[in-house]
Amino acid sequence: MASSLKKCSTYEKYEIRTRNPNPRAAALLVIDVQNYFSSMANPILPNLLATIRLCRRASIPVIFTRHCHKSLTDNPVLAEWWNGDIILDGTPDADLMPDLDSVRRPGEDVLLEKNTYSAFQGTGLEEILRKRCVEEVIVTGVMTNLCCETTARDAFVKGFRVFFSTDATATANAELHDATLKNLAYGFAYLVDCERLNQGLFGN
Template identity: 30%
Template sequence: MNRALIVIDVQESFRRRPLWEAVNRPDIAARTVRLVDAARAAGDLVVWVLHSEPGSGTPFDPVSGHVRLMDGLEAAAGEPVLTKTSRNAFTTTELQRVLTRHGVGELVVCGIQTEQCCETTARIGADLGYGVVFVTDATATFPIAHRDAPPAVRAGLDVAALLADPRTLPADAVTERTEYALAGRFARIASLDDHVAAAGVD
């Protein structure tokens, strides 16, 4: 069974938002490099996914110039780079066609955000019949504002207020809930160190 590493939204757009200062894993690009190196060494397919919001006027708008991989990441020749406009990597891309063409039966998921694009991709991948490995500590996310918080807080524009609000769900709690939801249902949870070690790459 062939395997594919799906690298989701590890892009400059996130670093251009005020909320980036609250990210739980600011070294996500370096963590991603370790997974990519392991995948390439194992002969696995690496698929890069970017998130785009055309016309939004945000860092996710293609005209911003930020819808690109973070520094230190680069697709090798032959590695697909897909652009999505949904919160999962399947619905608005040719991902399933790419995976079918390469005979892929197992997905390894990493990227940004843990509970949004990464989790949603894992769930849909499982529903489509793929085995899914979710490398949680090679994903990154942010604290989540309470639904009744002011709009600027919910939008991640007022980071100080977000972090000061006792109703805010911390990033660690977001990550823990994602693992609880996925484990044994949609994915196998793996650590970065364990997954890389299993691939025989340090």
């Protein structure tokens, strides 16, 4: 998926700002890599796992989110929008993909539950980041144009510097993925990929 996205990508002309994350001030957000989204997430798993390992190596804390609903009515607007096709907590679809087991540290990593697009809404994420003196977030996961983009925009508005992965995020199709990268590069986030992140953090 990463290679096919790159072929049709047109976001580069908006990417006029470059910067490297500061590992002493950053946190990695891994958004909603759950069984429900496995068909989208599978193609980017190698890049996602590589990104997580790079951040581990740089001592950057990793925060996972899980999108789930306690009932069909806990977010009626979202349920209406998706015609009732929501992820109910306690179902296999709501679980994180087992592919993450090799990189997760359950006793150390934060796992937040959310029932809307933004990882900041009703989760305590901002308070967690402030308490850890985090000033920057690196956004990965699914879906690029929904939960990842909304979280990135919220982070920017709240005063966090945002880095957004081009090859460790995924969505329904390349057009939607590319649209997010254009918008974020234009007004919200520095774009990174595994190679840039490696170079930016370690100089190799």
